[in-house]
Amino acid sequence: MGVVAGLTLALVVAGALAPGPLAAAVAFRHIAFGTPLDVTPRPDEVVTPAVTRFHETGQNPYVGDAAALADGKQLYETWCQSCHMPDGSGRIGPSLIGPQHIHERATTDVGLFEAVFGGALGAMQSFRDRMTQDEILRVSAYVRSLRRDGS
Amino acid sequence: MKRGTVWVTSLLGAGLVATAIAVSAQTVPTARDQVARPGGQVAGLPPLALVKVADGFNDPVGVTSANDGSGRIFVVERVGRIKVVTKDGRVLPEPFLDLTKTNPLGSEVQTGFVEQGLWSVAFHPKFKENGHIFVHYSSLPFNGASIVARYTVDRASPDRITTEQANKTVKVIMNIPQPWYNHYGGTIAFGPDGFLYVGKGDGGWEGDLLDAGQRLDLLLGKMLRIDVDVPDTEQYRVPTSNPMARAMQDRMMSLFGVTEQGFASIRQGRPEIWAYGLRNPYMFHFDRRSGDLFIADVGQNHWEEINYQPASSKGGENYGWRHNQASHCHPLTGPTENCPVVGVLPVAEYPHQEPYPGAPKLTQGFGCSAQGLGVANYGGMSKVYLVGDWCSGRLWAVGWDGSRWQLQESLQTNLQFTAGGLDEDGFVLAVNCNCFYLDDKGAMQNPPGALWRVLPQSQVPAGAQTAPVVRP
Numbered sequence: 313m314g315v316v317a318g319l320t321l322a323l324v325v326a327g328a329l330a331p332g333p334l335a336a337a338v339a340f341r342h343i344a345f346g347t348p349l350d351v352t353p354r355p356d357e358v359v360t361p362a363v364t365r366f367h368e369t370g371q372n373p374y375v376g377d378a379a380a381l382a383d384g385k386q387l388y389e390t391w392c393q394s395c396h397m398p399d400g401s402g403r404i405g406p407s408l409i410g411p412q413h414i415h416e417r418a419t420t421d422v423g424l425f426e427a428v429f430g431g432a433l434g435a436m437q438s439f440r441d442r443m444t445q446d447e448i449l450r451v452s453a454y455v456r457s458l459r460r461d462g463s
Numbered sequence: 464m465k466r467g468t469v470w471v472t473s474l475l476g477a478g479l480v481a482t483a484i485a486v487s488a489q490t491v492p493t494a495r496d497q498v499a500r501p502g503g504q505v506a507g508l509p510p511l512a513l514v515k516v517a518d519g520f521n522d523p524v525g526v527t528s529a530n531d532g533s534g535r536i537f538v539v540e541r542v543g544r545i546k547v548v549t550k551d552g553r554v555l556p557e558p559f560l561d562l563t564k565t566n567p568l569g570s571e572v573q574t575g576f577v578e579q580g581l582w583s584v585a586f587h588p589k590f591k592e593n594g595h596i597f598v599h600y601s602s603l604p605f606n607g608a609s610i611v612a613r614y615t616v617d618r619a620s621p622d623r624i625t626t627e628q629a630n631k632t633v634k635v636i637m638n639i640p641q642p643w644y645n646h647y648g649g650t651i652a653f654g655p656d657g658f659l660y661v662g663k664g665d666g667g668w669e670g671d672l673l674d675a676g677q678r679l680d681l682l683l684g685k686m687l688r689i690d691v692d693v694p695d696t697e698q699y700r701v702p703t704s705n706p707m708a709r710a711m712q713d714r715m716m717s718l719f720g721v722t723e724q725g726f727a728s729i730r731q732g733r734p735e736i737w738a739y740g741l742r743n744p745y746m747f748h749f750d751r752r753s754g755d756l757f758i759a760d761v762g763q764n765h766w767e768e769i770n771y772q773p774a775s776s777k778g779g780e781n782y783g784w785r786h787n788q789a790s791h792c793h794p795l796t797g798p799t800e801n802c803p804v805v806g807v808l809p810v811a812e813y814p815h816q817e818p819y820p821g822a823p824k825l826t827q828g829f830g831c832s833a834q835g836l837g838v839a840n841y842g843g844m845s846k847v848y849l850v851g852d853w854c855s856g857r858l859w860a861v862g863w864d865g866s867r868w869q870l871q872e873s874l875q876t877n878l879q880f881t882a883g884g885l886d887e888d889g890f891v892l893a894v895n896c897n898c899f900y901l902d903d904k905g906a907m908q909n910p911p912g913a914l915w916r917v918l919p920q921s922q923v924p925a926g927a928q929t930a931p932v933v934r935p
Contacts, residue, residue: 344877345931394901395854403764404831404854404900406816407824414826433877433933434856435831435899437910 338370343415343427351429353445360446372421374453384454387447391439392455400458405436409459424452489755489846489863491771492808495790499811501828503869505862507843509919511873513858513893513930517554518913520546522580522906523894525649526914527884529586533621534887538894538914541580542906543572543600547622548914560584560614560624562600565633573603574906575644577898582649582745582882587691588657594618597659597691599651601641609647611637611661613691636691636699639682643667646743646761650882654688655754655774658702660737661687662744662758665784669763670794676740676784679707679732684784686744686758688737706779707732738772740782740806746835746882750846751889757848757861759835760809762788765795765818767833768809769850769861769870781806795819811861811870813852827935828872830855836883837891842919849873849891849917851880854899858917874932881912891917 340349351367353359362373362380374380389398395405406414415432417423428448431438439448492498516536525539534550543562547555562571562581574580579601587595594616602610614624615632624632636659641647646664654660665675665684676684689699701708743761750757754774760782762768766789770782783805785793789812792802798819816829830852839847839860848861856876862869878895886892897910915930923929 342931344875344933347931391901395899402816402824404815406826412824412826431877433875434852435854435879435902437877437879437897437899437902441910 337368338366338422340422340426340430342430343417343423344433349426349430351445354441357444358446362449363445366421366425366445366449370420370422372425372449372453372456374449375421375456377453380450381454381457383447384450384452384457387443387451388454391442392451395435400455408455421452421456424455425449428452489771489773489810489868491773492790492810492868495804495808497867498790498808499861499868499870501813501859501870501872503871504864505844505847505860505869505871506864507845508847508860508862508871508873509842509844509921510934511842511858511917512920512923512932513876513878513915514918514923515928515930516892516914516916517548517552519554519911520894520914521911522881522896522898522909523912523914524580524881524896525583525884526882526892526894527584527586527652528887529590530887531586531591532887535622536886536892536914537584537586539581539584539882540906541577541582541896541898542574543570543581545581545584545598555622557623559622560596560598560629561626562598562629564626565629566604568604570603571600573601573607577900577903578645578647579607580906582647583651585651585653585659588653590616595691596624597636597651599649599661601647602638605638605640607644608638608640609663610635610639611651611659634695636689637661637687639663641666642673642683647745648741648743649745650747652747652749654749654756656702657690657692658688659691659699660747660756661689662741662747663687664743664745664761665741671742671785674785676742677781677786679736679739682733682735684739684741685733685736686738686741686747687735688778689735701734704777705734705737706777707736708734737778738780738782740780740784740786742784742788746833748835748837748848748884750838750840751885752838752840753846755838755846757835757838758782759833759850760784761832761834762815763793764820765815766791766812767815767830767852769811769833769835769848770807771810771848771868782809783807791819797821810868811859813859813870830857830859833859834880834882836880836893836917837885839891839917840889842922849883849893851878851883851893851895853879853881856880872935874934876930876932878915878930879912886916893917 400408522541536548538546544558545560581600583599585597613634645667648662648664650662665671747758756772758770768789786805792800831854836849850859858873883893893915896912
């Protein structure tokens with residue numbers, strides 16, 4: 313958290329990051345319904361470089377980043393583990409570590425983000441008001457790290 | 464005689480149904496392979512849609528109608544309020560009943576855990592004449608005990624039971640202590656016999672530590688049946704036709720001259736018990752046409768079950784919990800099961816993502832918590848029990864195909880189904896919350912839920928808002 317949080321703070325202080333539409337190279341959609349997903353950050357949300365890059369490339373920059381994974385683990389324990397279990401194998405909610413996935417698209421960085429940000433089906437509601445997009449990228453990177461095949 | 468009147472209607476209905484399906488009357492499964500599982504085909508099931516009726520409800524967990532010709536729908540909010548939705552879909556700003564205001568020391572309702580709160584309202588079959596409504600909730604002053612209480616509507620104020628009127632008319636019918644904060648059951652409803660049925664869960668934690676399902680000396684883990692048409696000096700009476708109404712009359716203990724069978728039949732049960740062996744019958748519904756009863760019994764880690772009782776039932780059914788969960792064993796330890804069927808099998812069951820510990824994860828056809836919505840007799844459906852799943856957002860249909868029960872997934876949505884009921888025209892209503900265990904921020908803090916009407920896709924009015932769905 314330290315490095316990125318510090319960077320975020322510096323940028324906020326510099327006033328460099330007014331929230332607003334980001335470069336929309338990736339077309340996000342609802343993971344289950346396929347409808348377009350509005351990923352405009354909340355007005356009070358700090359947009360980190362990782363989020364900007366993700367919106368441009370569709371690649372989660374935090375994958376394999378030890379500090380981000382540590383944050384992601386904490387977020388996972390707060391929001392995800394009681395349905396998906398500490399190891400991601402699922403109980404009330406589905407397995408996040410395969411081998412099969414309900415939404416094949418969720419095996420990609422974009423799809424996993426879409427499921428958390430936009431919600432999926434039933435109890436898997438949108439987390440857009442509970443985590444920032446930067447946090448969703450961190451928790452998603454952690455979820456990926458749980459997959460045995462590293463996918 | 465209220466009961467006489469109701470029976471006439473019921474018998475007429477039963478007669479018509481019997482004529483129509485004389486060769487294929489529903490039977491309860493007698494072997495495990497007769498229990499319906501996902502993948503079946505329910506006769507006459509049209510493609511369904513959920514049409515939004517109203518929204519903005521705080522954790523709606525119950526819905527019903529008064530059947531008084533007003534067309535009103537009553538939505539139960541977990542916090543302790545009942546909201547009125549008018550025939551044209553307006554939500555009245557003032558609640559019909561507000562149990563957060565009746566006690567000057569604080570709310571009447573305990574909502575600390577998401578399974579706690581006000582669950583259900585039932586209108587007396589003669590509501591139009593006597594104004595009586597009945598509610599079931601977890602009590603804050605009584606440390607989470609569940610209370611069934613009656614309130615009476617003032618004719619001059621049909622849409623609002625004021626705090627004054629509530630406190631003037633309240634009558635406590637039952638007060639059942641609760642050992643843990645989960646598995647309360649919740650629904651109360653009048654049967655075609657005019658008696659009040661109360662769904663009670665096993666009292667909580669997991670594994671039914673009290674063996675409440677099987678113990679006949681407890682009111683937990685049961686379907687209860689009571690007569691509330693008694694003088695106000697009494698709480699309620701036990702109908703003499705309850706299966707254990709006379710058990711306690713074996714007062715004179717006798718050791719000799721009794722056959723083995725005679726000994727085995729001695730049951731010192733609580734006389735309020737109608738059926739037992741239930742885990743958490745949060746929702747149950749009577750079919751308005753036939754009087755048959757469907758019970759959605761929420762399962763533990765692996766299976767959800769739907770039970771069925773024909774209107775001719777004399778009660779006393781044992782639905783098997785904690786020896787069985789759905790048609791399976793409890794505890795369920797692996798793919799090879801070896802345990803007897805205890806009591807009566809469900810008519811349908813569906814698995815969680817892991818149908819047994821260590822099973823390959825399912826990617827379709829699963830859920831986690833069965834919430835019965837109502838019995839549909841429209842759009843090609845005949846006595847089809849619709850069931851919503853709280854976690855997966857699936858809408859299931861359970862029906863009889865002439866020779867066996869079928870379970871079919873109708874659609875999947877992003878709704879957390881909590882409850883259902885019928886409107887005055889017989890259409891199935893559903894409510895959803897955004898109050899899932901982990902997400903629960905409090906009965907007034909969660910994002911609001913909505914009220915939906917389940918219609919055949921072909922009957923969705925132009926311009927209506929429908930829930931987004933995925934079809935299997």
